[in-house]
Amino acid sequence: xxxxxxxxxxxxxxxxxxxxxxxxxxxxxxxxxxxxxxxxxxxxxxxxxxxxxxxxxxxxxxxxxxxxxxxxxxxxxxxxxxxxxxxxxxxxxxxxxxxxxxxxxxxxxxxxxxxxxxxxxxxxxxxxxxxxxxxxxxxxxxxxxxxxxxxxxxxxxxxxxxxxxxxxxxxxxxxxxxxxxxxxxxxxxxxxxxxxxxxxxxxxxxxxxxxxxxxxxxxxxxxxxxxxxxxxxxxxxxxxxxxxxxxxxxxxxxxxxxxxxxxxxxxxxxxxxxxxxxxxxxxxxxxxxxxxxxxxxxxxxxxxxxxxxxxxxxxxxxxxxxxxxxxxxxxxxxxxxxxxxxxxxxxxxxxxxxxxxxxxxxxxxxxxxxxxxxxxxxxxxxxxxxxxxxxxxxxxxxxxxxxxxxxxxxxxxxxxxxxxxxxxxxxxxxxxxxxxxxxxxxxxxxxxxxxxxxxxxxxxxxxxxxxxxxxxxxxxxxxxxxxxxxx
Amino acid sequence: xxxxxxxxxxxxxxxxxxxxxxxxxxxxxxxxxxxxxxxxxxxxxxxxxxxxxxxxxxxxxxxxxxxxxxxxxxxxxxxxxxxxxxxxxxxxxxxxxxxxxxxxxxxxxxxxxxxxxxxxxxxxxxxxxxxxxxxxxxxxxxxxxxxxxxxxxxxxxxxxxxxxxxxxxxxxxxxxxxxxxxxxxxxxxxxxxxxxxxxxxxxxxxxxxxxxxxxxxxxxxxxxxxxxxxxxxxxxxxxxxxxxxxxxxxxxxxxxx
Numbered sequence: 003x004x005x006x007x008x009x010x011x012x013x014x015x016x017x018x019x020x021x022x023x024x025x026x027x028x029x030x031x032x033x034x035x036x037x038x039x040x041x042x043x044x045x046x047x048x049x050x051x052x053x054x055x056x057x058x059x060x061x062x063x064x065x066x067x068x069x070x071x072x073x074x075x076x077x078x079x080x081x082x083x084x085x086x087x088x089x090x091x092x093x094x095x096x097x098x099x100x101x102x103x104x105x106x107x108x109x110x111x112x113x114x115x116x117x118x119x120x121x122x123x124x125x126x127x128x129x130x131x132x133x134x135x136x137x138x139x140x141x142x143x144x145x146x147x148x149x150x151x152x153x154x155x156x157x158x159x160x161x162x163x164x165x166x167x168x169x170x171x172x173x174x175x176x177x178x179x180x181x182x183x184x185x186x187x188x189x190x191x192x193x194x195x196x197x198x199x200x201x202x203x204x205x206x207x208x209x210x211x212x213x214x215x216x217x218x219x220x221x222x223x224x225x226x227x228x229x230x231x232x233x234x235x236x237x238x239x240x241x242x243x244x245x246x247x248x249x250x251x252x253x254x255x256x257x258x259x260x261x262x263x264x265x266x267x268x269x270x271x272x273x274x275x276x277x278x279x280x281x282x283x284x285x286x287x288x289x290x291x292x293x294x295x296x297x298x299x300x301x302x303x304x305x306x307x308x309x310x311x312x313x314x315x316x317x318x319x320x321x322x323x324x325x326x327x328x329x330x331x332x333x334x335x336x337x338x339x340x341x342x343x344x345x346x347x348x349x350x351x352x353x354x355x356x357x358x359x360x361x362x363x364x365x366x367x368x369x370x371x372x373x374x375x376x377x378x379x380x381x382x383x384x385x386x387x388x389x390x391x392x393x394x395x396x397x398x399x400x401x402x403x404x405x406x407x408x409x410x411x412x413x414x415x416x417x418x419x420x421x422x423x424x425x426x427x428x429x430x431x432x433x434x435x436x437x438x439x440x441x442x443x444x445x446x447x448x449x450x451x452x453x454x455x456x457x458x459x460x461x462x463x464x465x466x467x468x469x470x471x472x473x474x475x476x477x478x479x480x481x482x483x484x485x486x487x488x489x
Numbered sequence: 490x491x492x493x494x495x496x497x498x499x500x501x502x503x504x505x506x507x508x509x510x511x512x513x514x515x516x517x518x519x520x521x522x523x524x525x526x527x528x529x530x531x532x533x534x535x536x537x538x539x540x541x542x543x544x545x546x547x548x549x550x551x552x553x554x555x556x557x558x559x560x561x562x563x564x565x566x567x568x569x570x571x572x573x574x575x576x577x578x579x580x581x582x583x584x585x586x587x588x589x590x591x592x593x594x595x596x597x598x599x600x601x602x603x604x605x606x607x608x609x610x611x612x613x614x615x616x617x618x619x620x621x622x623x624x625x626x627x628x629x630x631x632x633x634x635x636x637x638x639x640x641x642x643x644x645x646x647x648x649x650x651x652x653x654x655x656x657x658x659x660x661x662x663x664x665x666x667x668x669x670x671x672x673x674x675x676x677x678x679x680x681x682x683x684x685x686x687x688x689x690x691x692x693x694x695x696x697x698x699x700x701x702x703x704x705x706x707x708x709x710x711x712x713x714x715x716x717x718x719x720x721x722x723x724x725x726x727x728x729x730x731x732x733x734x735x736x737x738x739x740x741x742x743x744x745x746x
Binding site for chain 1: 554601603610646670704
């Protein structure tokens with residue numbers, strides 16, 4: 003398949019990489035990694051599926067961790083993947099790789115196994131992170147045949163983050179945003195269009211060979227994305243092992259992976275920091291990060307947010323704008339009609355009414371859904387409680403000396419606020435339900451586990467349960483009473 | 490299939506960039522059918538369930554990512570709109586630096602339009618969250634029914650905790666937006682005109698507006714009355730003026746690509 007040519011590159015690239023003096027003890031690990039990369043590349047394509055059909059039909063993975071395989075948000079990090087050793091500084095190796103013919107691509111490819119941040123927030127893709135455990139697993143060599151690959155998103159994230167890393171390293175920082183915008187759109191195209199063809203892939207590979215660093219980063223993304231778009235297979239987990247530690251990032255890898263949920267307050271702090279630094283154009287992510295002083299916030303979060311912020315300022319309400327462009331001609335016609343009819347004001351008013359209505363209904367629906375599930379949970383718990391009661395009943399039947407008194411036991415749960423064993427015993431003796439002394443003694447034994455169950459359950463369920471419990475207990479008591487009478 | 494059809498309709502009507510972010514309901518349904526019908530020894534039940542869960546988790550991650558992305562955008566745009574209003578007032582308002590009633594009116598009209606559309610987009614995101622949740626609940630129910638599994642209850646509990654389902658922040662922004670619009674652009678409603686102009690609305694081809702209408706009607710349909718009404722079914726939706734809303738549902742004169 004198309005990815006094959008890349009594989010051979012990788013091997014040579016790996017050795018080249020080591021020749022270039024990759025920092026740390028990388029050179030030894032690189033060849034091992036690169037072989038894994040080969041496999042990973044094969045798996046790659048599957049990750050960024052725009053359409054779920056393909057994803058859904060892939061082999062099952064045991065790993066539940068997934069990255070959002072959507073159009074661009076790859077920020078989702080795998081918390082399950084513990085931080086990969088940050089000793090691997092691919093980015094530092096990158097500049098030196100410029101000079102080798104194949105290495106740029108390869109090194110990029112090896113390092114850029116992360117997912118593609120296809121959306122605007124590609125900046126937020128966190129590099130490094132992930133990998134470690136999977137990498138180790140994969141290194142055993144058995145994983146190529148192992149269908150248990152990590153979710154694509156993971157590898158794609160790594161890829162994207164790596165791409166980002168490479169593009170972000172050193173002097174390239176300033177070119178970041180421009181490039182990323184470009185390849186984002188481009189990546190978007192590839193992914194959504196699923197147009198990546200083999201020829202594209204090969205072409206890109208060839209292109210990569212002669213590219214200088216700035217273009218390199220750009221180009222590298224293309225093949226990766228192409229592979230992603232093309233192939234349907236899952237990316238190998240080892241891909242993640244290539245997450246590169248972004249030199250500009252903070253030392254902490256694990257939080258870097260986590261997707262950030264922004265709030266208005268956080269955004270306020272962000273805006274303040276940006277203003278302090280002289281505006282959105284002049285502010286740098288690092289500076290903003292320092293000023294904000296928020297725990298767990300990484301430079302990637304800030305970077306992506308800053309990009310969104312800049313876009314919002316200089317292209318206010320872009321989505322409506324683009325929509326408008328599509329409908330301009332129609333709108334002109336419609337606006338004329340509207341003005342003749344009711345005017346834009348009225349149209350907006352009605353639009354607002356419909357929107358408000360929809361929102362109201364959505365909120366109501368959501369509350370109902372929550373209630374339904376809560377009710378379901380409660381019913382389930384009740385069912386389980388009943389079931390355990392019935393099991394006790396069945397269990398007792400097997401032992402002739404032990405007439406079943408589960409209902410009594412459960413009834414005790416309901417009636418006793420804080421049943422203790424002694425209390426139970428005494429109340430049981432006084433209790434008229436059981437009938438015989440032997441039954442009393444046995445039922446005490448039966449009851450204690452039941453009591454424990456009840457004790458565990460009672461705090462969970464709360465007051466609502468008690469009356470219900472009594473109702474159900476009494477009914478079960480009825481049923482259990484009948485057999486006893488018959489006996 | 491009713492839900493499936495409705496979902497498909499909504500996806501078709503939705504904003505283009507959202508199209509692939511919805512639940513792959515049809516595919517998941519096919520999978521459930523496959524699992525229930527062909528329980529081959531080669532593919533044990535646990536494996537099938539594992540794969541199903543894996544795919545569902547994938548979908549959930551997709552929703553989460555997209556939702557949080559949009560949410561972040563909304564937070565930024567919300568603040569920007571407010572600042573824009575302040576700027577317009579302070580520049581072209583009566584006490585502004587360059588007071589000009591004409592400019593003020595024009596700019597405010599633009600702001601109003603943008604705000605209404607922004608409001609619409611946010612509501613659509615809440616709708617997105619809801620419809621995907623509904624789809625998940627349905628598919629889980631189908632799974633349990635077909636395979637006799639007990640996947641639904643614990644899984645749905647997990648879904649309820651997911652970021653995409655917790656739409657509180659977006660709802661809050663929606664309400665704030667409504668308040669701002671009501672304050673800035675108080676509307677005098679004239680009943681007769683409204684009725685007359687109903688037909689004129691048909692030409693409004695704004696993606697967001699049509700989307701909203703479609704979403705609302707879909708919701709009504711979905712909740713019309715279930716054939717498998719049970720403990721977990723929602724009551725039928727009550728829209729008092731659904732006729733009016735139905736009248737909004739029109740084909741654009743120019744088909745949108």
